[in-house]
Amino acid sequence: MAKGLPKxxxxxxxxxxxxxxxxxxxxxxxxAALCPRYDVERFGIKLVGSPRHxxxxxxxxxxxxxxxxxxxxxYEQMPDPKAVICVGNCGNTGDVFYEAYNLVGPIDNILxxxxxxxGCPPRPENIINGVAKAWVKLETLExx
Amino acid sequence: MNTKxxxxxxxxxxxxxxxxxxxxxxxxxxxxxxxxxxxVDVSLGHVHRxxxxxxxxRNPIQILYLAERICGICSYCHxxxxxxxxxxxxxxxxxxxxxxxxVIHQELERICxxxxxxxxxxxxxxxxxxxxxxxxxxxxxxxxxxxxxxxRVTKGITMIGGVRRDxxxxxxxxxxxxxxxxxxxxxxxxxxxxDDKTFKLRSQGxxxxxxxxxxxxxxxxxxxxxxxxxxxxRVDQPYFAFxxxxxxxxxxxxxxxxxxxxxxxxxxxxxxxxKESIDLIEQCLDKMPSGDIVSExxxxxxxxxxxxxxxxxxxxxxxPRGEVFHYVxxxxxxxxxxxxxxxxxxxxxxxxxxxxxxxxxxxxxIVAASxxxxxxxxxxxxxxxxxxKYQLDKQKLYELSVEKTRRLM
Numbered sequence: 001m002a003k004g005l006p007k008x009x010x011x012x013x014x015x016x017x018x019x020x021x022x023x024x025x026x027x028x029x030x031x032a033a034l035c036p037r038y039d040v041e042r043f044g045i046k047l048v049g050s051p052r053h054x055x056x057x058x059x060x061x062x063x064x065x066x067x068x069x070x071x072x073x074x075y076e077q078m079p080d081p082k083a084v085i086c087v088g089n090c091g092n093t094g095d096v097f098y099e100a101y102n103l104v105g106p107i108d109n110i111l112x113x114x115x116x117x118x119g120c121p122p123r124p125e126n127i128i129n130g131v132a133k134a135w136v137k138l139e140t141l142e143x144x
Numbered sequence: 145m146n147t148k149x150x151x152x153x154x155x156x157x158x159x160x161x162x163x164x165x166x167x168x169x170x171x172x173x174x175x176x177x178x179x180x181x182x183x184v185d186v187s188l189g190h191v192h193r194x195x196x197x198x199x200x201x202r203n204p205i206q207i208l209y210l211a212e213r214i215c216g217i218c219s220y221c222h223x224x225x226x227x228x229x230x231x232x233x234x235x236x237x238x239x240x241x242x243x244x245x246x247v248i249h250q251e252l253e254r255i256c257x258x259x260x261x262x263x264x265x266x267x268x269x270x271x272x273x274x275x276x277x278x279x280x281x282x283x284x285x286x287x288x289x290x291x292x293x294x295x296r297v298t299k300g301i302t303m304i305g306g307v308r309r310d311x312x313x314x315x316x317x318x319x320x321x322x323x324x325x326x327x328x329x330x331x332x333x334x335x336x337x338x339d340d341k342t343f344k345l346r347s348q349g350x351x352x353x354x355x356x357x358x359x360x361x362x363x364x365x366x367x368x369x370x371x372x373x374x375x376x377x378r379v380d381q382p383y384f385a386f387x388x389x390x391x392x393x394x395x396x397x398x399x400x401x402x403x404x405x406x407x408x409x410x411x412x413x414x415x416x417x418x419k420e421s422i423d424l425i426e427q428c429l430d431k432m433p434s435g436d437i438v439s440e441x442x443x444x445x446x447x448x449x450x451x452x453x454x455x456x457x458x459x460x461x462x463x464p465r466g467e468v469f470h471y472v473x474x475x476x477x478x479x480x481x482x483x484x485x486x487x488x489x490x491x492x493x494x495x496x497x498x499x500x501x502x503x504x505x506x507x508x509x510i511v512a513a514s515x516x517x518x519x520x521x522x523x524x525x526x527x528x529x530x531x532x533k534y535q536l537d538k539q540k541l542y543e544l545s546v547e548k549t550r551r552l553m
Contacts, residue, residue: 028260
């Protein structure tokens with residue numbers, strides 16, 4: 001677990017997952033992190049169906065032209081305080097699609113990203129590490 | 145909202161592109177009368193990443209890694225179909241041992257993908273404990289993939305003219321142990337999916353695709369086999385080492401004795417295919433000959449062969465979702481002149497319309513999921529002119545097509 005994390009949390013962390021045109025590789029690893037082998041639900045981390053309920057936004061994919069407005073709207077719908085995690089290399093840098101004509105990303109051109117999770121796709125351990133770091137951010141914001 | 149009769153009003157319900165029931169961006173427009181679906185319209189293009197265009201600016205070995213990222217779940221069949229097409233275009237022979245190793249990886253991917261699908265299907269009808277059960281079994285398949293290729297999802301095992309890693313004798317016990325694990329758990333999954341009352345209630349008689357519709361709309365893979373159409377590239381046009389192996393078409397009448405073409409039948413087909421894949425991997429381990437695993441070990445030399453090659457080739461493979469088709473044209477340049485991908489979901493989208501018509505709104509997720517759609521494989525470009533979108537009708541498409549033929553000649 002990340003440094004600076006208290007022994008017990010005040011709240012459970014609810015996560016909203018948004019696919020902005022990814023290849024599914026990161027998305028299945030996110031689901032794998034929720035399933036019995038890694039089981040993040042035991043820490044209270046849960047995927048929710050609406051951005052209005054979420055503390056953390058997980059964005060995968062390189063953001064295609066059609067998805068830009070939708071990704072922005074999802075971010076705006078989330079209540080403060082919030083954290084954005086970019087999962088996977090194509091959202092971070094463009095990766096193999098870097099020169100493609102239909103991409104507006106990387107994601108940090110569109111949203112303020114707090115945590116970059118690298119890997120193509122990242123392993124579930126790495127995604128969990130990213131979410132734990134987002135937790136630190138939210139807890140520090142609350143302490144202020 | 146439009147009115148048909150004075151007392152009958154239909155409503156339009158848009159679903160997507162971002163919706164909790166959808167794992168990927170796709171947009172539906174449903175026309176609803178009460179709880180019943182009258183009409184469906186699907187709009188695509190949210191995952192278009194211009195992969196084919198990028199491919200014509202890279203060399204074939206770089207394309208292998210690009211093709212792997214067309215779809216994260218079919219991350220083996222896309223690069224493999226591309227290398228089949230390139231091998232044909234450049235007339236490269238693949239060693240026999242590599243053919244067997246290719247079959248093992250393909251069947252392992254099929255097991256992984258079908259178990260993943262079973263979990264998603266269970267989730268769509270609200271049976272989350274089955275999702276967790278199946279994904280726990282799937283982790284074993286991922287462990288095995290990691291053991292054989294070094295990666296969990298994108299495998300990086302493909303090389304033009306062979307494979308990149310060998311399967312040696314000392315790896316056999318781990319693979320066989322994995323197969324035993326799947327066999328032990330198969331009965332458990334079969335019982336849940338085929339005998340459980342909840343599954344039967346939700347899947348029987350729902351999302352029916354008749355044999356005529358399946359033929360007319362060119363459905364592929366488990367979707368069409370569940371409607372009784374015997375179509376499987378592995379049997380029809382054997383590639384790799386499939387010609388030497390013992391297996392057959394899987395249709396739902398093997399268990400129930402009848403074909404309905406509903407969601408239940410699609411579950412049966414996928415379950416039986418998992419069993420068949422386990423059997424195929426065991427057969428491969430038995431029959432695998434010794435020899436090389438790649439025809440040309442030096443990548444620089446392989447690239448110079450591909451640079452000189454002039455020709456075209458197609459690669460057809462039976463991916464977990466159906467037939468995947470790649471076309472490659474090499475013309476003596478470093479990068480291919482043309483590369484075309486046709487993923488299975490492309491053929492499986494139109495069958496959604498007869499499947500969904502007449503069903504209830506609550507059946508949408510399970511019916512849509514029953515074809516195992518994969519949007520990231522499928523998305524194509526929509527033309528936007530001066531910021532104004534215009535529709536491509538049949539006449540316009542025909543004109544464009546004729547224009548392109550003239551240009552190429």
